[in-house]
Amino acid sequence: MKTLKVAMVQHRACGPDVQKNTALALRCIAQAKAENADLVLFPECFLTAYRFPRICETLRPVEAIETDEEFVRWRESALEDDSPPLNQLRQAARALDIGVAATCFTRGKKYPRNTVFLIGRDGSVLLKYSKVHTCDFSLERYLESGDGFQVCRFDGITLGAMICYDREYPESARELMLQGAEVILLPNDCDCMRPFRLRELSVEAMQNMVGIAMANPPGESAGCSCAFHPMVWGREENSLVVADENFDGLVYAVFDIDEMRSYRAAEDLGKFRKAAAYRHLSR
Numbered sequence: 001m002k003t004l005k006v007a008m009v010q011h012r013a014c015g016p017d018v019q020k021n022t023a024l025a026l027r028c029i030a031q032a033k034a035e036n037a038d039l040v041l042f043p044e045c046f047l048t049a050y051r052f053p054r055i056c057e058t059l060r061p062v063e064a065i066e067t068d069e070e071f072v073r074w075r076e077s078a079l080e081d082d083s084p085p086l087n088q089l090r091q092a093a094r095a096l097d098i099g100v101a102a103t104c105f106t107r108g109k110k111y112p113r114n115t116v117f118l119i120g121r122d123g124s125v126l127l128k129y130s131k132v133h134t135c136d137f138s139l140e141r142y143l144e145s146g147d148g149f150q151v152c153r154f155d156g157i158t159l160g161a162m163i164c165y166d167r168e169y170p171e172s173a174r175e176l177m178l179q180g181a182e183v184i185l186l187p188n189d190c191d192c193m194r195p196f197r198l199r200e201l202s203v204e205a206m207q208n209m210v211g212i213a214m215a216n217p218p219g220e221s222a223g224c225s226c227a228f229h230p231m232v233w234g235r236e237e238n239s240l241v242v243a244d245e246n247f248d249g250l251v252y253a254v255f256d257i258d259e260m261r262s263y264r265a266a267e268d269l270g271k272f273r274k275a276a277a278y279r280h281l282s283r
Contacts, residue, residue, distance in 0.1 A: 002257040004157055004183060007032035007040045007250045008215035008225040010243055013049040016077070018104075021047050022085040029092050029100060031250055038155060039099035041215045044164050044189035045114060047085050047104035048077065052139045062111065062142055071142075078105040078112035081128070086117060094123030099154055101161070103187045106130065108144035116161050116187050118152055127152040131163040133172065140165075151179045157257055160210075161185045167200060167214075170207075171281065177208035177270060183255055186214040193224035193245070202238055205230045209264045211255045218248050227253030231263045 009028050014020040025046060032040045044050050053070040065071050079086060086102060093100045099121055106115040114131035130146030149172065151160040160176035162184060167173070176184055186201070193216065205212045205228035213227045223245035232238050240253040 002156070004039065004155065004211075004255040004257055005037045006183075006185075006213045006227065006253050006255070007035065007037035008213055008227070008243075008253065009040065009042045009046070010215060010218050010223055010225040010251050011043070011248055012217040012219070013043075013046050016049045016051045018047055018077075018079075018085050021049060022088055025089060025102070026092050028250065029089070029096060029098060033096040033098050035250070035252060037098065037250075037252065039101065039185075041101045041185050041213055042103045042187060043215045043217050044187040045103050045105055046187075047089075047102065048079065050189045052142065056139050056142050059138075059141070065142075075112055078107045080107050081125070090119050090123040090125070093119045093121060097121045101185050101187065103163075105143075111142060111144050113144050113146060114140065114163055115146075116163060116185070118154065118159060118161060118185070120154060126154060127159070127161060129161040129163070131166060133166045133169050135165050149175045149179070151176060151181050158182045159185060161187075164188045164190055167197070167204065170204070173204040173208045173210065173212075174270075177210055181208075181210055182257065182260065182264075183211040183213065186212060188214050188216040188225075190216070191219060191222040193222060198224060198226060198239075198242060201226065202228050204228075205238060206232045207269060209260075209267060209269050211260060213253060213255075215251075218246050221245060223247060225251040227255070229255060229260060230269075231260070233267075 100119040105112040118127040132146045134140040158180045160181035162172045209230040226242040227240040243251045
């Protein structure tokens with residue numbers, strides 16, 4: 001039987017202290033390995049923390065604040081692909097034979113990006129995805145958006161990734177499904193999870209016949225790290241696990257990949273698309 005056990009980290013980063021966050025991430029990876037997880041999924045921007053300079057709260061145009069000293073320090077603190085914290089997580093993945101979905105702000109062309117790296121058991125980077133649907137109505141207007149969705153193979157399973165606000169756009173999960181994603185990993189950092197955002201993930205799993213795993217920091221109306229499978233017919237719900245709001249620790253879910261593949265082969269969601277009629281989707 002082919003399964004995928006995902007450890008979702010429901011814990012808040014230690015502020016913008018990359019060294020402390022990296023040490024914490026390494027402890028989480030070791031704990032997940034001790035529980036026989038195949039892959040560890042961190043919340044959004046865990047290594048760098050999901051923090052912006054205070055001047056960003058003014059929501060002024062980026063050109064008006066880009067020379068501010070605090071903004072410059074924040075922009076330059078974004079990690080690069082070979083930054084030591086990411087290399088430490090890659091070494092841990094290789095040493096412990098486990099997958100890691102590591103998250104942080106990364107260097108963009110000019111401004112930071114919100115990124116997840118999917119690291120394989122051998123420490124190689126299988127996928128680097130930067131958030132496409134940045135929250136341009138708020139602080140993420142100071143980030144560069146990613147320019148596409150990708151999938152990769154991990155343990156013979158096709159994985160994709162989207163980040164937080166991406167889930168509000170049905171195109172995100174559908175694009176990954178069309179590339180063959182079987183499980184979508186979702187780093188998250190937001191509140192108001194119950195009931196609608198959980199329902200949203202449940203429906204996206206059903207409509208795209210994919211598994212979805214989401215990791216979110218704990219907090220009032222936050223937390224709720226969860227996993228959904230696509231199988232709905234003859235069942236009351238399709239959740240594998242939904243954590244409490246304030247639970248602090250690792251949350252585990254096991255996807256039965258063989259059962260999901262049999263379900264996908266038998267059911268028809270997504271198989272009879274009428275793409276010629278979707279004239280406005282690329283606008």
